[in-house]
Amino acid sequence: MVIGIDIGCTTTKAVAAENSKIIGTVKTKAYDAITSASGALGKIIMENNIDISQIKKLIITGAGSVKIKRNIFGIETYKIDEISSIGLGGMYLAGREGIVITNIGTGTSIIEADKDKITHLGGTGIGGGTIVGLAKELIKSTTFDHILNLAEHGDITNVDLLIEDISDSGISFLNNKTTASNFGKMLDSANREDMAIGILNMVYQVIGMISVFAAKSRNTNNIVITGNGSKNPVGKKILEEISAIYNIGFEFPSNAEYATAIGAALSKEDLHKSVEKE
Ligand SMILES: Nc1ncnc2c1ncn2[C@@H]1O[C@H](COP(=O)(O)OP(=O)(O)OP(=O)(O)O)[C@@H](O)[C@H]1O
Ligand SMILES: [Mg+2]
Known part of the structure; x- marks a missing residue:
């Protein structure tokens, strides 16, 4: 063993x-x-x-x-x-080789994994640690489940500037409900719930978009998500919205945090x- x-x-x-x-x-x-x-x-x-x-x-x-x-x-x-390790684990969980993996931990890394070669494509310091750190200061909450709970009841239109705030129609392939600027609206009346969804939206939109660009640069339409960040139900929904816009599939294997x-x-x-x- x-x-x-x-x-x-x-x-x-x-x-x-x-x-x-x-x-x-x-x-x-x-x-x-x-x-x-x-x-x-x-x-x-x-x-x-x-x-x-x-x-x-x-x-x-x-x-x-x-x-x-x-x-x-x-x-x-x-x-x-x-x-x-991430490359090998990602291939095991996905059940195939030749994949792009986004590992959402405290920070985020993107890896291309093939049978004979595992390549670190890049990443971002925006990750799970960013959620916890910003939540501590902005919404005075440090318990992860509490942050998620607040986010589930938040209203993103009080925090993010959406395309509908600046235009009567969508822009290019983006509809009018898409974020134009994360935290770009930030109403004085925004409450903790709104800020919680604002934080999660920003973190998962950044991770989702750099994953999309990484996948496109490697000619794949699929990304395997690993790390504890793959277990975040609010984050998953945000990634799925990105998936619909950019036609890139996000895969969430079970045991992905391992x-x-x-x-x-x-x-x-x-x-x-x-x-x-x-
Ligand atoms: N119960 C939970 N469910 C989902 N996500 C959680 C939970 N608890 C914490 N997290 C998030 O997961 C993040 C940590 O993820 P993970 O354990 O994969 O990272 P790590 O391996 O310790 O960090 P790294 O890989 O960057 O060194 C935390 O920053 C937090 O945002
Ligand atoms: Mg990790």
């Missing part, structure tokens, strides 16, 4: 793989990378009745993996870079670096 651990900027995910099949997943959050990694390992062992002696190796990835400099609990521990950890767990040896040999 192999355990893949993805120590992200916000959450740590671990998956257990046996004969290249995923048999367990866990998510956790801790203050530092070492506690996160060892905690995730402990949790996956307990929740899946795994005997520690069954574990052949640990493969760690994600921003926090740089902090791990020794084998964890005496188990051979290797590192793999995050981009390769894509990076899955990619690490399923990766081949030639991509691994022993933590003890750095």
Whole structure:
């Protein structure tokens, strides 16, 4: 058995793989990378009745993996870079090769993944962290579910300047309900609910649009969405609106928040670096 651990900027995910099949997943959050990694390992062992002696190796990835400099609990521990992990995990979840993946985590990265080559196309610092950070200051809320709840009751027309505010008809292929300027209206009467949907709209529109351009530049009409940001129901709706305008499909595989950890767990040896040999 192999355990893949993805120590992200916000959450740590671990998956257990046996004969290249995923048999367990866990998510956790801790203050530092070492506690996160060892905690995730402990949790996956307990929740899946795994005997520690069954574990052949640990493969760690994600921003926090740089902090791990020794084998964890005496188990051979290797590192793999995050981009390769996302690419491999994305292909596993999509069930095919030759795809473009947008990983929405704390930040956002866009990756092209093919059988023999995984390429980092680019990304943006606009991501899940932007939602949480702006919500803390603008709507004094830090609980993710609360932010979503507020957004579901918000009115975007109080925050965003829409095309209908500046024109009697649509512009080019955009109808009059499309955002012309995120936060460009911002009425004094806008409440927390309105600002919550304004934040989500801005974040997912930016992510959606850079994904569209990335897909078009790679001649595909499909994007696989991974990361915890793929689980956001309000964000999903915003991406689907973009999908209808630009004729680009967004795919939300189940377990997409584990894509990076899955990619690490399923990766081949030639991509691994022993933590003890750095
Ligand atoms: N319960 C939740 N459901 C959906 N999204 C959530 C939930 N809780 C937090 N998030 C969002 O997910 C983001 C973190 O996503 P994820 O765990 O994929 O990132 P990460 O892997 O830690 O970061 P990165 O990949 O950028 O290093 C948070 O910033 C927040 O916006
Ligand atoms: Mg991540």
